[in-house]
Amino acid sequence: MLSKSSKYAIRAVLYIANNTSEKKKIGSKEVAETLEIPAPFLAKTLQELTKAEIISSMKGPNGGFYLTDKNEQKSLFDIIDCIDNAHKFEECFLGQLECNDDKPCVVHHIYKPFKIELIENLKTKSILEMAKEYAKNNNLNAIIR
Amino acid sequence: MLSKSSKYAIRAVLYIANNTSEKKKIGSKEVAETLEIPAPFLAKTLQELTKAEIISSMKGPNGGFYLTDKNEQKSLFDIIDCIDNAHKFEECFLGQLECNDDKPCVVHHIYKPFKIELIENLKTKSILEMAKEYAKNNNLNAIIR
């Protein structure tokens, strides 16, 4: 469904959200090591997100990636749309050229409601909310700022 | 989610189910043209399915692909498992190394029930049932034998 790049991106952004602030940035290498993601690959991905203003970065010593308040209000859907391309969600699960309520494929009735709920979730929740949720789910202490 | 090969395979098998019998076989080229699938690619895929005894074939003039009664009792899950590899369903939607009810990713609560329902559906319904369903959904006349 999602490409590896998108998955890496989402996991990295959630990690950055929970572990940085404008005062305490983090390098892409450190993120890569912690999350077991190929470092040069993640570096490139984070740069794309920076360009799209979904995350922020600062060069030089004590530089790194971090999120501004504005960044935190973006959604996971924005990340997917930046890295992959959200049109992928529109395709039929079985690859049928035509697949809709009138002429559905044999799993349309299962796939469609899932897709609607998923996209709703990815679009309406902010990165900040998601990061908090993640921290709660995994019994982590989100950074206090 | 599914590879193109799997999608092609499923669509082709459903088509074969609805348009052939042991007496009236169909060539892979004809299937490919009708379904707009690259012909040599589909040919290879159908051969794999034949080897796995999910569909049947006969060489020579008036030869082609068809389904036996036994073939018809296979499932779409069998097709996916033959072409791709069903382990793919076990992976976390966001690619997290650990993702389960105790330590879920942020979309686990949406993805898990979908996956369970989907697999149940793909596993328990026979190719014959699915083909009939497809024909009904699309107002086609399934072949009478």
Place this chain on the structure above:
DNA sequence: TCTAAAACATGATATAAATCATATTAAAAG
């Protein structure tokens, strides 16, 4: 028994996704 139709087998090519490598630029700190 010869011919033609179609699956079968194998491998080559193309495309895209993922990974790795190198050099440049910017910022902080001494």
Place this chain on the structure above:
DNA sequence: CTTTTAATATGATTTATATCATGTTTTAGA
């Protein structure tokens, strides 16, 4: 103003997926 750190930019390489091409084998029918 020099050094160091870390992002940025670019492109090379690898791997996997998808597509194409060629020749061989089997079978039916004339």
